[in-house]
Amino acid sequence: MALGTKRAAWRSVLFAHSALIRIFEAELKHECGTPLQTYDVLIRIWLAPGQSMRMSELADSAILSRSWITRRVERLEADGLVERTPAGDDGRGVSVRLSDQGRETFGRLERSHAKSIDQHFSRFMTEDEARVLTDVLNRVTVAANGGLGAPAKSPVSRA
Amino acid sequence: MALGTKRAAWRSVLFAHSALIRIFEAELKHECGTPLQTYDVLIRIWLAPGQSMRMSELADSAILSRSWITRRVERLEADGLVERTPAGDDGRGVSVRLSDQGRETFGRLERSHAKSIDQHFSRFMTEDEARVLTDVLNRVTVAANGGLGAPAKSPVSRA
DNA sequence: CAAGATTGAGGAGTCAATCTTC
């Protein structure tokens, strides 16, 4: 079966994503004893202005359900990596920020994960190729989400 | 924080994958009432020589656990999409192949999903760009797995 | 009553142990 150049490109995204996530997960767990998900949440908070985010922002940026983020943050708080401050200007909102330990942990995770990315991803492309990947995939993502970090409430236009 | 060109490329893979999977999942469910996972398993069997696979081959190609594939195939069999023939040349093995209904269902899923890919992915790149994506990502995947469809038993070299 | 967040029930996936056949 011939799938066509572009269809093949999508399959290569699928395969590369799957293979790399497995490796990154295993390496992070091996070196730091931490699942990739933890890193994923921490880096989102770390990148946020003031290193603080509302639960809903966090959920939206992770493109995952609200309830998921509640449970995950609960766990991170129990591990002492983040703090939930029940306040903000809005009495309903809950802000999450990194604790001192969380910042320190994030540093270790970041170093380990950056090394993994270099070793299993970056090595295999030129700067130009990397730019093509970024350009094309960002185009796709923007069209899909109506913006990079901000997925539409309803991901499917006609659903 | 500046992450570097290649690191940015990896993040764009992450975002595009996440956004597209969501959309493809929603569209397939909307048009055919079927989750993407079902399509994923069916296409693997459909692409296999003789449109038949061993459970373990299926698990390896999906890069997922053996127990997962057992449960999933159970469900597909209950839905009448595949048949499990307890035989083969090896008495321990179990072969899975598409039923007539499975082939018919796969046809519908394939048409719907191909349309989704065109609409949300292929449109946004030139043939040349698609080739760059495929080349780079296949390089990465081959290095990660030691081959395209055949992940190593132990995904992390030093684990 | 709309938005932010949480909770409970249920489905889906993983790990380790088991059973069967080579």
Place this chain on the structure above:
DNA sequence: GAAGATTGACTCCTCAATCTTG
């Protein structure tokens, strides 16, 4: 005793309902 496959116990995630505040 090793490989193929399955099962059981457990964790993780999602959906829908709920609680709370604007």
